[in-house]
Amino acid sequence: MSKRDYYEVLGVDRSSSADEIKKAYRKKAVQYHPDKNPGDREAEERFKEATEAYEVLRDDEKRKRYDQFGHSGVDGGFGGPGAGFGGFDLSDALRAFMRDFGGMGLDDLFGGFGAGGATRERSVRRGQNLQVRLKLTLEEVAAGVSKKIKLRRMSPCETCRGSGARPGSSPATCPDCRGVGQVRQVQRSILGQFVSVAPCRRCGGVGEVILDPCDACHGEGRGQITETLSVDIPAGVSQGNYIPIESKGHAGPRGGPPGDLVIIIEEKDHHVFERHGDDVLCEVPISYPTAALGGKIEVPTLSGTARLEIPAGTQTHQVFRLRGQGIPHLHSSRRGDQLVRARIWTPKKLSPEERMILEKLGEIQGKLPKPGRGIFERIRDAITG
Numbered sequence: 001m002s003k004r005d006y007y008e009v010l011g012v013d014r015s016s017s018a019d020e021i022k023k024a025y026r027k028k029a030v031q032y033h034p035d036k037n038p039g040d041r042e043a044e045e046r047f048k049e050a051t052e053a054y055e056v057l058r059d060d061e062k063r064k065r066y067d068q069f070g071h072s073g074v075d076g077g078f079g080g081p082g083a084g085f086g087g088f089d090l091s092d093a094l095r096a097f098m099r100d101f102g103g104m105g106l107d108d109l110f111g112g113f114g115a116g117g118a119t120r121e122r123s124v125r126r127g128q129n130l131q132v133r134l135k136l137t138l139e140e141v142a143a144g145v146s147k148k149i150k151l152r153r154m155s156p157c158e159t160c161r162g163s164g165a166r167p168g169s170s171p172a173t174c175p176d177c178r179g180v181g182q183v184r185q186v187q188r189s190i191l192g193q194f195v196s197v198a199p200c201r202r203c204g205g206v207g208e209v210i211l212d213p214c215d216a217c218h219g220e221g222r223g224q225i226t227e228t229l230s231v232d233i234p235a236g237v238s239q240g241n242y243i244p245i246e247s248k249g250h251a252g253p254r255g256g257p258p259g260d261l262v263i264i265i266e267e268k269d270h271h272v273f274e275r276h277g278d279d280v281l282c283e284v285p286i287s288y289p290t291a292a293l294g295g296k297i298e299v300p301t302l303s304g305t306a307r308l309e310i311p312a313g314t315q316t317h318q319v320f321r322l323r324g325q326g327i328p329h330l331h332s333s334r335r336g337d338q339l340v341r342a343r344i345w346t347p348k349k350l351s352p353e354e355r356m357i358l359e360k361l362g363e364i365q366g367k368l369p370k371p372g373r374g375i376f377e378r379i380r381d382a383i384t385g
């Protein structure tokens with residue numbers, strides 16, 4: 001079987017930096033890691049292949065040889081004659097991976113989704129986290145809100161109380177790993193002899209086997225339930241904020257601890273307001289007489305309406321600030337403002353009387369100002385507030 005090009009394996013260019021190579025490898029390794037794909041031979045091969053490529057390309061000297069001579073430049077050139085990358089096995093690959101990324105913990109690498117691992121017994125049985133997206137209106141964001149969330153999640157089986165064993169019977173200690181959940185093997189590798197640890201295949205790392213499974217859950221120890229949960233959302237959250245709720249994720253198999261619930265906040269578009277941080281923006285039409293003469297108008301706010309004094313001579317795009325009518329800052333008592341941008345409203349239909357008055361106005365009104373850059377200054381004013 002001919003080997004694939006190492007750069008192709010990692011999906012990087014020949015000119016990639018060491019950092020880019022490391023990142024690309026990490027991505028592939030996490031995707032194909034055996035702990036994440038238990039029993040999947042194809043994934044295992046991919047994992048080995050990526051690690052082999054990484055081991056060559058991360059090393060300047062070997063990378064140079066590979067660039068010059070291809071696979072023959074590095075095969076057999078590592079660990080002495082006859083012990084080249086042809087014999088690169090899974091233990092070597094796992095060891096290389098753990099050397100560079102082991103400090104992070106598999107949970108971190110796999111996003112904490114309870115992937116079975118050779119690292120910790122806890123991670124084998126822990127249930128998955130549950131993510132829920134929660135859409136909020138701007139009014140709800142401004143005031144804070146209590147929401148009911150409907151969840152479908154795995155919960156411990158009531159018949160066997162999560163054990164997975166038929167009531168009256170109990171799980172037996174796994175004969176293969178003697179209850180440890182891991183199997184240690186002494187292996188010979190290109191790096192010499194060492195002890196490798198893998199999750200026990202028989203019990204899946206749990207340490208126990210069910211000889212007489214529960215009828216209700218078929219030995220899984222859990223089943224799906226629908227549950228309604230009440231959640232208090234504080235005022236001032238924004239799009240992408242998330243609220244973790246401990247232990248409200250899926251129950252783990254066979255009595256394993258539950259994962260967490262993660263509520264991800266989404267903001268609905270508002271038909272009047274646009275949010276800018278803690279401030280909200282809106283545009284209100286004002287009549288030409290109000291703009292010219294000044295007057296009081298009513299404007300919508302997130303909590304109702306407010307009166308706004310329009311000074312005489314108000315121009316289109318002039319911005320007024322309603323202090324404290326914006327969104328509360330999440331972690332303080334500070335509150336944003338509401339910015340109201342005026343737009344002179346032009347009627348599309350005129351009554352005979354309106355027409356008469358406007359025609360008269362047109363006759364007596366003075367000249368318009370010359371075109372200029374004023375409009376842009378006003379837009380800048382609006383932006384800088």
Ligand SMILES: [Zn+2]
Pocket residue numbers: 157158159160161162163164165214215216217218219220221222
């Ligand atoms: Zn059960």
Ligand SMILES: [Zn+2]
Pocket residue numbers: 174175176177178179180181182200201202203204205206207208
């Ligand atoms: Zn076992």
